Amino acid sequence: MDQATAKPAITPEMKVAALLDAYPDLEALLYEIAPAFAKLRNPILRKTVARVTTLRQAARVAGVELATMINRLREAAGQSPGLDVSSGRSPETATPVWVDQSRVVQTFDARSAIERGEQPMGRIMAELKKLKGGEVYELITPFVPAPLIDLAAKQGYEAWFTDSGNGVVRTCFRRTAER
DSSP: OOHHHHSOOOOTTSBHHHHHHHOGGGHHHHHHHOGGGGGGGSHHHHHHHHHHOBHHHHHHHHTOOHHHHHHHHHHHTTOOOOOOOOOOOOOOSSOOTTOOGGGEEEEEEOHHHHHTTOOTHHHHHHHHTTOOTTOEEEEEESSOOHHHHHHHHHTTEEEEEEEOSTTOEEEEEEESSOO
16 A cells, blocks of 8 residues: 555545644645644644644635635645535625624633633633523634634534634624523
């Protein structure tokens, strides 16, 4: 078996860390495709964010078409491109009506915790569970928290984010159904 067939297939559900572990030579290409992921040069972010973020989520964070990202990575790895995948939900351009500062009951700036290598997902999910109808939780991170948005959606929350640049992404969450 040659080296290319011994390595895992590059798929939308592959974690970024698994990609970089299996294909270290693709690191520069990943950063070229999704410049936001150059932050993964930071060993702390690499140990935390890269371990939980899928390539699907990375594409969403970077604002890159998922099929383009996967196919470029697959081609560079010697795998057949031509993967037909959808990029999933893209961020809305207009701010939803429910994203209103007067409805924000709690704001958590997770940037320093993430820089220290902490994984604040558990804390954030616990705080989301305390939301009542109409209330909004605001999270500030240095990147789009795609894994958290996906987890929250599975548990009955919707999210909207805005990336103002300079490492400031504001994500608002609200409960979509009464619990």
